[in-house]
Amino acid sequence: MRIDPSSHVPIYLQIADEIRAAVAAGIYRAGEVLPSLRAMAVEVQVNPNTVQRAYDELEREGLIFAQRGKGLFVAETGAASAQSGAEDGVRRLFDEGIRASQAAGMTRKQIFEIFHAALANSSKLGSNRP
Amino acid sequence: MRIDPSSHVPIYLQIADEIRAAVAAGIYRAGEVLPSLRAMAVEVQVNPNTVQRAYDELEREGLIFAQRGKGLFVAETGAASAQSGAEDGVRRLFDEGIRASQAAGMTRKQIFEIFHAALANSSKLGSNRP
Amino acid sequence: MRIDPSSHVPIYLQIADEIRAAVAAGIYRAGEVLPSLRAMAVEVQVNPNTVQRAYDELEREGLIFAQRGKGLFVAETGAASAQSGAEDGVRRLFDEGIRASQAAGMTRKQIFEIFHAALANSSKLGSNRP
Amino acid sequence: MRIDPSSHVPIYLQIADEIRAAVAAGIYRAGEVLPSLRAMAVEVQVNPNTVQRAYDELEREGLIFAQRGKGLFVAETGAASAQSGAEDGVRRLFDEGIRASQAAGMTRKQIFEIFHAALANSSKLGSNRP
DNA sequence: GTGGTCTAGACCACA
DNA sequence: GTGGTCTAGACCACG
Numbered sequence: 001m002r003i004d005p006s007s008h009v010p011i012y013l014q015i016a017d018e019i020r021a022a023v024a025a026g027i028y029r030a031g032e033v034l035p036s037l038r039a040m041a042v043e044v045q046v047n048p049n050t051v052q053r054a055y056d057e058l059e060r061e062g063l064i065f066a067q068r069g070k071g072l073f074v075a076e077t078g079a080a081s082a083q084s085g086a087e088d089g090v091r092r093l094f095d096e097g098i099r100a101s102q103a104a105g106m107t108r109k110q111i112f113e114i115f116h117a118a119l120a121n122s123s124k125l126g127s128n129r130p
Numbered sequence: 131m132r133i134d135p136s137s138h139v140p141i142y143l144q145i146a147d148e149i150r151a152a153v154a155a156g157i158y159r160a161g162e163v164l165p166s167l168r169a170m171a172v173e174v175q176v177n178p179n180t181v182q183r184a185y186d187e188l189e190r191e192g193l194i195f196a197q198r199g200k201g202l203f204v205a206e207t208g209a210a211s212a213q214s215g216a217e218d219g220v221r222r223l224f225d226e227g228i229r230a231s232q233a234a235g236m237t238r239k240q241i242f243e244i245f246h247a248a249l250a251n252s253s254k255l256g257s258n259r260p
Numbered sequence: 261m262r263i264d265p266s267s268h269v270p271i272y273l274q275i276a277d278e279i280r281a282a283v284a285a286g287i288y289r290a291g292e293v294l295p296s297l298r299a300m301a302v303e304v305q306v307n308p309n310t311v312q313r314a315y316d317e318l319e320r321e322g323l324i325f326a327q328r329g330k331g332l333f334v335a336e337t338g339a340a341s342a343q344s345g346a347e348d349g350v351r352r353l354f355d356e357g358i359r360a361s362q363a364a365g366m367t368r369k370q371i372f373e374i375f376h377a378a379l380a381n382s383s384k385l386g387s388n389r390p
Numbered sequence: 391m392r393i394d395p396s397s398h399v400p401i402y403l404q405i406a407d408e409i410r411a412a413v414a415a416g417i418y419r420a421g422e423v424l425p426s427l428r429a430m431a432v433e434v435q436v437n438p439n440t441v442q443r444a445y446d447e448l449e450r451e452g453l454i455f456a457q458r459g460k461g462l463f464v465a466e467t468g469a470a471s472a473q474s475g476a477e478d479g480v481r482r483l484f485d486e487g488i489r490a491s492q493a494a495g496m497t498r499k500q501i502f503e504i505f506h507a508a509l510a511n512s513s514k515l516g517s518n519r520p
Numbered sequence: 521g522t523g524g525t526c527t528a529g530a531c532c533a534c535a
Numbered sequence: 536g537t538g539g540t541c542t543a544g545a546c547c548a549c550g
Contacts (some may be wrong), residue, residue, distance in 0.1 A: 008138045008139045008140065008143075009138045010138065010524080010525060010526090011525080011526075012525080012526090013138075017230065018233065020234075021230060021233035021234040021235075022233070024234040024235060025233065025234050025235030026235060036536085036537060036538080037537080037538065037539095038536090038537085038538095046526085046527090047526065047527050047528070048527095048528095049526075049527075049528090050525085050526065050527080052538080052539075052540095053525090053526095055538085056539095060450070066537090066538060066539085067265070067534095067535095067537085067538085068265070068271075068533065068534050068535085068537075068538060068539080069307075069533070069534035069535045069536080069537050069538070070534085070535065070537065070538085071536095071537060071538075072537090072538075082234075083234065086230065086231070086233075086234035086236075087231075087234075087236075087244060089230055090227045090230050090231045090234070090236075090241070090244055091244055091247075091248055093223050093224075093226050093227035093230065094223075094224065094227045094244060094245050094248040094249075095248050095251075095252065096223050097220045097223035097224045097227065098248055098249055098252045099252065100147065100151060100216065100219055100220050100223065101216070101217075101220045102252065103148065103151035103152070103155065103216075104150075104151040104154040104155050104212075104213065104216035104217075104220070105151075105154060105155030105156060105157075106216075106217075106220075108249070108253070111220070111249065112249075114217065114220055114221055114224060115224050115245055117221075118221055118224040118225050118228055119224075119228055119238070119241065119242075121225075122225065122228045122229065122232065123238070135457070135458070140547090140548055140549085141458075141548080141549075142548080142549085176549090176550095177459075177549065177550050178550095179549075179550065180548090180549065180550080183548090183549090268398045268399045268400065268403075269398045270398065270532090270533055270534085271533080271534075272533080272534085273398075277490065278493065280494075281490060281493035281494040281495075282493070284494040284495060285493065285494050285495030286495060287495075306534090306535095307534070307535050308535095309534075309535070310533090310534065310535080313533090313534090342494075343494065346490065346491070346493075346494035346496075347491075347494075347496075347504065349490055350487045350490050350491040350494070350496075350501070350504055351504055351507075351508055353483050353484075353486050353487035353490065354483075354484065354487045354504060354505050354508040354509075355508050355511075355512065356483050357480045357483035357484045357487065358508055358509055358512045359512065360407065360411060360476065360479055360480050360483065361476070361477075361480045362512065363408065363411035363412070363415065363476075364410075364411040364414040364415050364472075364473065364476035364477075364480070365411075365414060365415030365416060366476075366477075366480075368509070368513070371480070371509065372509075374477065374480055374481055374484060375484050375505055377481075378481055378484040378485050378488055379484075379488055379498070379501065379502075381485075382485065382488045382489065382492065383498070400539080400540060400541090401540080401541075402540080402541090426521085426522065426523080427522080427523065427524095428521090428522085428523095436541085436542090437541065437542050437543070438542095438543095439541075439542075439543090440540085440541065440542080442523080442524075442525095443540090443541095445523085446524095456522090456523060456524085457522085457523085457549095458522075458523060458524080458548065458549050458550085459521080459522045459523070459548070459549035459550045460522065460523085460549085460550070461521095461522060461523075462522090462523075521549100521550075522548100522549075522550075523547105523548090523549085524546105524547080524548085525545100525546085525547080525548105526544105526545080526546080526547100527543100527544085527545075527546105528542100528543090528544095528545105529541105529542085529543095530540100530541080530542075530543105531539105531540085531541085531542105532538105532539080532540080532541100533537100533538090533539085533540105534536100534537075534538085535536080535537075
């Protein structure tokens, strides 16, 4: 779980994205409890309120649900919805990159090369950055 | 020149990015004047102060320089620096997308498919929207 | 006895309301014992502490009283006080609904129609759900 | 705009309900600016963050939309969606009241009488309580 | 001035 | 211990 505090995208959305990805990846499974607000807050070095907001977001999406005094649980439909949500996010980033590259006058070949280089480089690091 | 007011990245940076891309694409050439503050403000439907900040940003990068009373000009080294800047930006977006997709447990094949779909879709729209 | 865990009104008050209604309806009569803490906790799928608070609430109202080691009993004056209590609660909900509808600019006719529809629909379900 | 701080329903939802009702009633019209966060916070004697949360809620519903630095505006589709939202809320309150009254063993006639009394009483006060 | 995010710390309902 | 709401006050982007 890595947060970039200097990013323009709000921390609470970054956290929500990370959790969504973790559910999509099967790290948290349907019916399981998520880390508590406070635990997560400690882990990502952030105020509990900020984590709460991330959880609110996910609850609204129907990905997780809360039980007072017990904790937060992954919904039955959570994995599926997390996967499509994650795909949408990735798609949006690629779209944005492609749009930017075309605005800069790059050819499809150039765009491809950049993408390939990025993908090749990422594999070297593995899926979880050290 | 397209601005997304609902994006998390500040409008002034979006404008700077667009101008950088335009320089990289050769739409604005070395020695040429950029549209005036006000003209640009009208074009992107934004407060002149915001355009000012974008120009400040680019000037700090050395991409453009101001001549009192005449306007803003593209630096000689502008095109080259804009190109590498644009590539960096695109690369960063792709990296981010790849990272997110791997965090969600997607395989290389799946990532590829999403990218291809995005690229195919984008060519339909044409590379530069007016 | 139905509890809505997603309601904003605390569960212990929901339980107290239900018991008050049951006394008003004559399901529990003066002098009779109420279900034990644990039995009630099992029935409504809730922590015994929460039921305890509901009983505390009712005892404070004088609707029920405890006899050490024997259980909780409905007070002689219980039925009457429960009835007026229940009426007050209903009245408060209707008042609130009427206030909200008027704030939204609805006419008396519209308000009536909504109420009738709600009442008609409810009779289909039967008056006491088990 | 009246808030009940002792209510169990969160202040931010009370505020959202009030604004929704005002839009439904045509007090705020499509395209118009709403009172600013801070102004509203002063009016309802509440922290600006709490108002912000109410506005967030309404923005998510598509009732209003924000423009950075400009203010909050009623969406074109706002009035319609506010009206159906307001009706739903009223309906929910009536349902709840009917359910409670039936649980207390009241007859339809009694329920009707309570409702009529509440409605009659409310008309005396007018739609905006003094 | 506007909205948007974040922090620190409080109190509540519930297990 | 858990989640949920609220406050006070800070900083940012934008007009």
